[in-house]
Every structure is written in structure tokens, then in C-alpha cells.
Amino acid sequence: MLTSNGYVLDEAPHRLGALRPVPDGERRSREALWNRLDCDGYLLLRNFLDPAVVGEFRRYYFARLAEAGLREDGSGEVDQARLRHILFREIVPGPEYDAFCRQPVIVDFFSWLLGDDVHLHRRKIIRHTRPGDSGIGQATQAHYDLLYLREGTDEVLTLWIPLGDCPVPRGGLIYLEGSHHWVQAEEAAGVRKRPAASITADLPGLADDHDGRWLMTDYAAGDVMVHTAQMVHAALDNVDPAHIMRLSTDIRYQRVSDAVDGRWQHDWHDRDGL
Template identity: 30%
Template sequence: MAVPHLTPDAAHELIYEPQQLPNLRSNYGGYLDQSSVGWLKKTSAHISLDEMRMRFETDGYLFIKGLVPREDILDVREVYFEHIRSTGILKPGTSPREGIFDATQDPLVHNGVGGRDLPEDVERQKLLESAHTLPAYLAFLEHSDLRDFIRRFMGWDKDVVLKRTLLRHNVPNGLSTGCHYDRIFLRAGEDFLTAWVPIGDYTADGGGFMYLVGSTDVGKAMEADFMERAEHLTPEERIDGFNQNMARDGQLSHNVVELDADIKAKYSSSKRRRWLGANYGAGDVVFHNPYMIHGAGKNEDSLGKIRLGTDLRYYREGSRVDERWMRDVWRLDDGL
């Protein structure tokens, strides 16, 4: 289906970043070349749904500014860091609402990105797990500004948010989420909508998500290749994001420079693909499709701010969901 050009009024609602490009890197390796980076297009929450849908179809993502009231998001941030304050993660004299890391601590001890890279201390693990059941966080998952928008944007009468959500922090100079596309971990149901919500304010070097624009076709090609090589596996093994064809933690890579070069070599085309970062604010939301390649940048925030965010997945009610993600909230030993 042909995608129409933006109307002048809609183009006016695109909010652009400064000329200076962001410096983006991942857990390992150097910074991406400046010719390979750019800014996410920020969309006002007040343009028409048709224009938003067009942008989502064209770009694979929709970055909406101020969708949720700022203070509601900061309330969740405060509750989360108060919950884990006993680990010593916060800089003395700062508040949980600020979420400033104590730079005298070992970043790896305070890892909170989930998955298979958890801190060794059992008590810290339990706090990360129980954070997913904090009343303030559970109330946010039902936030009317978010849920109502999703139903209108997707044209759904009712929506379902997967029970297993991901609430993750990463401290400056600690580990960040690797590069991946979401379908790797949710292969048992239909396609879905992801919402990534930054719980705080972060500059582009503060560990927020970076997206490889125009990568939906690459994600689909990668998934088709994974499925072809998994034909001999059992049905349970085929849908496993950690099966023998996948990396240990299911990620495509923790080195975005190497991944970028690999994609350019294997999926060359006339399409220009760049990694896009953003200066995120509390209340912003990024929606993306299941095949768009993305990952968290290295948190190198100059003020020591801890990045906190949550990953939410939505289906139309009545569609086939990945039931593995509906059994319980995120648990240490759930195998997903």
C-alpha cells in the first residue's frame, strides 16, 4: 500500500532535534560513525491518528512526546528507587525521584537490565523481581492516557497487555540491553505492539533506546532464517529465544558497530539505515513493531542519572497471544 506524503499541517507537528548528532554506542565496541546516526522523529500527541498510523507504517516506530502526564511517570520512578534504595544504588544526599547513581559503587553489582545478566546477590534479585508488583507500577499499567491511546491508534475495541512486563534500570557504565527485535522472545502468538516508556528524563547518552530505522525488513529476514534453521527442533525449542541458533541471552549483539557492519554487508540495498537516538522526557512513549531492531545505548550520563524504563506488549483482545508471557509477572526463573 502506498504511503502518502505528510500534509503541511502534519509536517509542522514533527519536532526536530538540534543539528548536532548523538553519540551512540552499546555495551561493547566504539561509537557508531556519525554518518550512521540520527535523531528519532518526535511526534506531537495532537496530530491526527491517520498521520500517526502513516508514520508508524513508514518508519516502524512512533515517538510521541508527552503522552502521559509527566508527574505520573516521575511518581513511578520515585517509588521504584525507594524500593531498591537499600542496595546502596543511590548517591548519598539525592532523592529516589532523581535516581542518581552512587559512583563509588561497582556498576556491575547494581545491574538491573533483567534477562540473564542479573546481579549475583540474591536479595538484589528479589528486589528487582518484586518491583514488578509495586502498586504504583501496576496502576501505571492501567493508565487511561496510555491504554485509551493504544486502542484508538490501533483501532481496537479492547486491548490486552501481557502480564510479563519488563521494568529495567541501567546505571552509568553498567550493562545495557543488547540489540534485538522483540519477536525473538515472543514467537508463540500473533504480531503485537510494543510500547517502551522511559521513566525519567534522559539525554541521548543516558542509556535510552536507539532504533535502526528501516530495519523491519531485516528483522523479518533474520527471523525467517532462524525459523528455517530451527525446522528440526521441537515446537517448544523453535519458539525459545535462547535455542541453539540464538545467542546466550537471545540478543543479536552487544556491539552495535559490529552489528551495523554485518547488516550492511548481508542486507545491502539502496535504503539508508541509521541508528536513531533521542533525548527522552518523562511522559514520552515510543511504540514500535515486533521486527524493528533496537537496543539500549550505553549509559554515559554526565550527571550519573540511572536510566529506568519499561517494555510493554499489547494485543487486540481475542487475538492469539504468547501465553508464556501471560502466566505471571517477570520472575527470575521463568526461562523467558
Template identity: 30%
Template structure:
């Protein structure tokens, strides 16, 4: 019987110097220079509501600590990796609760990004699909701490969580989410929405979590306005697609953060006087990042030294009664065109 492996070091026990970040990179390209990266600002859960709303308005995101109980989040992580355990994704002798990737496995075989980047094996695809309807996951989406926070933060009379949530894992050295802003994929609804990015388990800065281009909502809005001008002759279907001829093959703006940054600096989008860094964080189970539809972001390549698989879900909330993107009101399925 294999010896039980020690649990990985929790994110909150890792210590970095105040200005020191580990080396970060995107799916492709070199690691970012230290002068082009920074830490996301953390917002304690007991921060006054007006301060939270002010930060969100000014910065395009809030990184809120301890929205949900840590153990509840780890219960969800354990259930997910128990569900996927028959695929061989986990390192032998480790707990599904830790979610440690199996040594020597091909990352592409266990890609959980979705869309067109699915594992070829149908059984693995079915596991990814059915994970979205597990009873514990559906209950997790309705977690009272999360839903009460959102209700109090947005101050809508009623919110609507769209059915197409993005429950995704990102194995070490695998392909993950490229650089984008969320409106690219939800163009059919005129109303703005709130995204909640929920890490399901601890995720260090270099462990495959999200990084955000600092104060970049103006860039996203300019890009979307430029797209709309160039899409005037498109069919209605082409105009709302995130995969049209003006986008990369998978709807992303880029998979190389350095090339993208250089393109932005040399392009016509956003305020050129702003100094913009890429911001990352040490995410702990229970934390949630909320961001607007135009803030530029993408995943850090997972180079977690403990071999942890990054698990997260993306949730989008509209105000009830507004013009939401109805295409997203069905549960995700492979190759659904979105």
C-alpha cells in the same frame, strides 16, 4: 548531614545543534561515527491519528511526546528508587525522584537488566522482582492517558496487556539490553503485537535509552524467516525459544552495534539499497515510543554526564482474541526462561 545535591538538568533543557548527536555506543565496541547516527522523529501528541498510523507503518515506530503527565511518571520513578534505596544504589544526599547512581559503585552489583544478568545478591534480586507488583506500578500500567492513547491508535475493540512487563533500570556504564527485535522473545504467539517503551524519567540520548536501526523492519522479518527455515528440525520448545542454538547466549543478535551493522551490510537481510542510521532521542518523562515486533533496536550504553540511572518499562499489547504468546501471561520472575 550530607548537603543536598542539585537536581540533574532535565532532557528538555539540553540543547544540541539540529544535526549534532553526542557520542553513542552499545554495551561493547567503539562509539558510532556521526554519519551513522541520527535523531528519531518526534510526534506531537496532537498529531492527527492517520498521520501517526502512517508514520508507524512507514518507519516501524512513533516517538510520541507527552503521552502522560510528567509528574505522574516521576511519581513512579520516585517509588521505584525508594524501593531500591536500601540496596545502596543511590548517591547519598540525592532524591530517589532523580535516581542518581552512587559514585564508585560497581555497575554489575546493581544490574537491573534481568534474565541471566542479575545481581548475585538475593536481596537485590528480590527487590527487582517485587518492584513488578508494587501497587503504584500496577496502577501506572493502567494509566488512563496511556491506555486511551493505545486504544485510539490501534483501533482494536479491546487490547490485552501481557502480564510479563519489563521494568528495568540501567546504571551508568552497566550492562543493558543488546540488539534485537522483539519477536525473538514472543515467538509462541502468531499474532503481531505493539510494544510500548516507556522511559520513567528524563533520559538523554547518551543516557541508556533505546536506539533504533532506521527503517529496519524488513531486516527483522528476513531474519525471522531465516530462523524459521533453520529451525525446521527443532523441537517445538526450541523453535519458540529466544535462547536456542541460533541465537547469542542471552537471545540478543549482538552487543556490539558496529559489528552488527557491518554484518547486516554484508549479509542477506533487507534491502541493500537503503542507507540506515542508528536513531536516538532525548526522552522526557511522559514520552512513549511505540514500535512493531520486527524493528531492530537496542540500548545505548548509559554514559549520562549527570549519573542518572535509566529506568523504563517495556509493555506489549495484543488485540483481544488473537493468538498471543501465553508464556508471557505471568509476571516476570528471575530465570523464568523467557
């Protein structure tokens, strides 16, 4: 049974489907990738990063937070004050995280895709989800990124990186098929011009409202997702039977020549109001 924030997803074929990876033959074609972004709103790039580099950063993260009692299997008592200190004062602004997000393979890809020098937003988000946690607020609710990036270009691209294997039960990102098309229409009509907020935690209800399908996949270490600022996405609850923590990061690149949202040029904190 698939859930998100405690809501049970409808697994009928007209409400649930699979994400389509970019074929190897299209990965070196800028035109093909932009056609996919225009059509699908996302790019699923298998084995984009070196799995060894991903694994090394995952080990660093959990080793650093072991001091606060955080374990990769989610067991034990966690000192939340110590965890927050290490996460927001050491890991998030630290050189290890920044270097991971600025790997040449990432920077070179976005420079090539966007046809310009690129800017990485300093507000980079890293999340861990404990197995078994559920209910409102535990998983990322349905939203699209432009809701939170109003003060810059709308041509920001998000890179979501699962930091380690993330099979469906571990709670990876899922995408509402074709949602970027109706979001673009609503944006043009001014329907969604409102303060930053998630759309809803009720993923099955949102799919019904738009007669759409949630798309998902098993992610392996090294896989990444690129999506547009208008693509609706969310996360599943972590119900992994192996009791492994889900860890991921989402970062954002854009052309240096486009307007930048100044609010996103500070280190991420979960109480920063964004």
C-alpha cells in the same frame, strides 16, 4: 563517544541519525500513525504521559530499593539478594507498577489505535542501568521482540517508557532505521525461526551489515516509544556525566481477539527463561 556494551558506534551521518517525533497534527489520526508504523516501525510520542506521574513512580522505585542500597546516582554498595527480593517479589507484582502500566491514557490509546479491546501482557519489564557500567551484557543488545514472542500474534506493540529524563548519554533506546522491513522479509523466508536470542551486541557491525543508521534522541519524562515486534532496537551504555541512573519500563499491548503468548502471562523475572 557513544557506546553500547562497550562497542563504539560510528557517528558518521550514514551510520547515525535522529528519531522523528510524531507531529501534533498526526497524533489524532489512526491512519497517519499506522502509516508511520508501516514506514518507520516506531512512533516517538513526545509528552504522551504526565511527567509528574512518571516522576512519582520513579521516586517510588528508588525509595523502595533504597533498603537494598540502590541510589539514584548509582553510588554505594548494593545488597543484590535484597534488591532481587524487593524487585521481583514486591515491585514487579505490586499494585503501583500495575497501575502505572494501566493508566487510562495508555489503555485508551492502544484500544483506539488497535481498534479493539486490548490485552496487556503480564510480563512487564523494568530496568535500571548504573552510570559507568559497560561491557557485554550491561546494555540491551540488538534484537526485535518477535524473537521472544513466537507463540502469539505478531501484531504485538511495545511501549517503552523512560522513567525520568533520559538524554542520549544516559543510555536510552536506539533503533536501526528501516530494520523492520528486512526482518519481515527474513521472517517470511524462515531465516530467523530460531530460539529466542539477541541478534548481536555489535551494533556498529550490524549497521554495516545492513548499510543502515542507528537512530536516537534525548528523551524527556513523559515521552514514550511505540514500536512493532519486528523493529530492531538496542540500548546505549549509561555514560551520563551527571551520574544519574537510567530507569525505564517496556510493556506490550495487543488486541484481545488475537492469539496470546501464554509464556508472557506471568510476572517478569530475569531468570524466567524469556
